[in-house]
Amino acid sequence: MxxxxxxxxxxxxxxxxxxxxxxxxxxxxxxxxxxxxxxxxxxxxxxxxxxxxxxxxxxxxxxxxxxxxxxxxxxxxxxxxxxxxxxxxxxxxxxxxxxxxxxxxxxxxxxxxxxxxxxxxxxxxxxxxxxxxxxxxxxxxxxxxxxxxxxxxxxxxxxxxxxxxxxxxxxxxxxxxxxxxxxxxxxxxxxxxxxxxxxxxxxxxxxxxxxxxxxxxxxxxxxxxxxxxxxxxxxxxxxxxxxxxxxxxxxxxxxxxxxxxxxxxxxxxxASDWSDLGGWDAVWRASLRDESGVAVSGPATAIECENTLLRSEDHELEVVGIGLKNIIAVAMPDAVLVADASRAQEVKKAVAALKQKQARQAEAFPKDHRPWGWFESLVIGNRFQVKRIVVHPGAALSLQSHHHRSEHWIVVEGTAQVTVGEDVKLVSENQSVYVPLGEVHRMENPGKMPMVLIEVQTGSYLGEDDIIRYEDVYARD
Structure with a gap:
């Protein structure tokens, strides 16, 4: 059988x-x-x-x-x-x-x-x-x-x-x-x-x-x-x-x-090692630690610390701990957690407090992952926003338009195939294209490497819900 x-x-x-x-x-x-x-x-x-x-x-x-x-x-x-x-x-x-x-x-x-x-x-x-x-x-x-x-x-x-x-x-x-x-x-x-x-x-x-x-x-x-x-x-x-x-x-x-x-x-x-990483204390136990019980990740430096976890999740953000004992410190580009290790299970209280004050950091990640890749906001002003957008090889954003914003795209890595109205063209590194308010547009990555561009948005409303989709290979609403 x-x-x-x-x-x-x-x-x-x-x-x-x-x-x-x-x-x-x-x-x-x-x-x-x-x-x-x-x-x-x-x-x-x-x-x-x-x-x-x-x-x-x-x-x-x-x-x-x-x-x-x-x-x-x-x-x-x-x-x-x-x-x-x-x-x-x-x-x-x-x-x-x-x-x-x-x-x-x-x-x-x-x-x-x-x-x-x-x-x-x-x-x-x-x-x-x-x-x-x-x-x-x-x-x-x-x-x-x-x-x-x-x-x-x-x-x-x-x-x-x-x-x-x-x-x-x-x-x-x-x-x-x-x-x-x-x-x-x-x-x-x-x-x-x-x-x-x-x-x-x-x-x-x-x-x-x-x-x-x-x-x-x-x-x-x-x-x-x-x-x-x-x-x-x-x-x-x-x-x-x-x-x-x-x-x-x-x-x-x-x-x-x-x-x-x-x-x-x-x-x-x-009987072997196992963890559900149910808190930062569990991450500390599962991490490689020095003789003082200190675990570091990313650009982090511990000076005379004991039983401490220091993590930086941004390669340009240095985290330094001096004389810390039983402390958890985790730094993200948009949020930092510092907690006593014995209270690691109470981190959810922080999330609840942030939700109460309607802080986007409570639930939203700095990088917004999409079917075609991801983007992150670099600068947000009153009537403008600057994003870094990464598009996977062979992927394409939806054919779309916006009621309230125009966009300026600058390709910094790879080549983009850009549709603006009836015009379709390739845009290479150091080249840019302007998308007027209300114009139907799309970007695609026809190459075999990730394509990276900087997007500058200007307008009266810059929310992600200002999108009218006409075609989408990922069948999103």
Missing amino acids: TISKIHPVLLCGGSGTRLWPLSRKSYPKQFVPLIDDKTLFQASAERLSGEGFAGPLILTNSQFRFIVTEQLAEIGIDPGAILIEPEGRNTAPAILAAALWLEKTDPEGLMLVAPSDHVVPDSTAFRAAVDAGVPAAREGRLVTFGIKPGHAETGYGYLELDGDPGDFSPRAIGLKRFVEKPDATRAEEMVQAGTYLWNAGIFLFSVKAILEAFRSHAPGLIAPVTEAVEQGKPDLGFLRLAPEPWAEAEDISIDYAVMERADNLSVVPF
Whole structure:
């Protein structure tokens, strides 16, 4: 009998705030290179690829769909499918949608569900843990993966094992129950007991078994999610789940909906390094540190500091710390965070405060990523704005016009093909073109290297919503 491949299911629609200002709603941490030169999403996709794995099934939202395809292309991985969630409804509806999609082609197959923002340095050890869970999953067990605790952590849920594991070698063993995030005293007690693991939120089960579990324990999700999948519409290689039935699905996690109610559970211990980078303190622990416990990234300098994280995310912005102890300092071009390391989990309070005062830094990233590339504002005045725009090779902006602004484009790298009205021409480095107010226009990159231009906008209103699109290869509104 031919054994089908494992189908990775990567969940990457989240917008965590605990790593602000680097992670924001418009560009969350899974798409950022936090630890090395690959993003967390790319590292996750690579970890769940290779022999025995099918192409990954991705669940994300409309805002991130082109970031997903771009980052997968950079590492040479073709997705099996990309499902677009109309809105976030937590992990249970997302996993059920993935199972219903896979049921069409491989109902007996296994699906390995994982968040896309975890750090697992030892991919070989992770693969060994997955392999250890495969027999139990093929027998119809719902397998989860638990991390051997390295310290008393209050930011994670725990898994209570059914008895003393003896050791933490990778094998499927009994799982007694799920435990909510504890306080510090209870966390220390569980670590000392030796019969608890951190809940990694990673699962392995057959398509058939998880569908049966949903029908038994969360039947109310079946109809709306099934309708959302069946009524979904293909869009440029994506499948947009139907928004109306999707909105009827309960907003609930897979733990609450199914796992905590099921009686066919197993857990595979994982004793190697792992982190969900749930806060800047976790980034500090996962980073390379000197003998004083100092971790630096980018143009940052630490002088007589201890147990401190200094990061600069702008190559022209120097961050210097003198005599700091247990401090986190993260500098972005538009925002700086300075916090006591012991209060790293409270960064979301800063985001809430910024949202209250309507600061764009609360959710918007300095670089605005688009299907064709990205742009960033360099200078904003009362009636003018200066942007740097980067267009990917072969990409094109929409054919558009503006009611309230004119634009002046200066190409500084590469060559642009520019349409202004009926005129189409190539504009090379150090050449410029003027787009009058109201004129229909478009820019394209016909080359094989990124094209960079400086755009100077002038007018009474410079908002991104002043766009009338006539043609768009990315099918945006």
